[in-house]
Amino acid sequence: xxxxxxxxxTDRMLGGVCGGLAEFLSIDTTIIRLIVAxxxxxxxxxxxxxxxxxxxxxxxxxxxxxxxxGSAQPIQQPAQFPxxxxxxxxWQYDPYTGQPIPRNDQQS
Numbered sequence: 001x002x003x004x005x006x007x008x009x010t011d012r013m014l015g016g017v018c019g020g021l022a023e024f025l026s027i028d029t030t031i032i033r034l035i036v037a038x039x040x041x042x043x044x045x046x047x048x049x050x051x052x053x054x055x056x057x058x059x060x061x062x063x064x065x066x067x068x069x070g071s072a073q074p075i076q077q078p079a080q081f082p083x084x085x086x087x088x089x090x091w092q093y094d095p096y097t098g099q100p101i102p103r104n105d106q107q108s
Contacts, residue, residue: 015054
């Protein structure tokens with residue numbers, strides 16, 4: 001569970017309030033949106049509350065969208081592989097990157 005309530009910067013339809021509440025409560029955003037939509041039918045002041053929350057709740061900081069859930073460690077980018085070693089000398093392209101493999105021994 002997150003410790004602070006923010007408006008979501010990634011999961012948003014209007015202002016990110018429902019997305020932020022869903023992240024804070026660790027439930028699906030669709031459930032929050034359905035609850036808000038259903039409550040608008042029975043309580044006409046809900047849109048006013050939504051607008052007030054939109055103004056009051058701060059937007060999610062830029063770096064926190066890429067945090068691993070449940071930890072403070074950012075998601076790491078995949079490591080760059082060194083050029084593949086060709087034991088037979090038959091490869092012309094690196095299988096990881098598709099780049100031509102430089103040859104030290106030029107064949108004539």
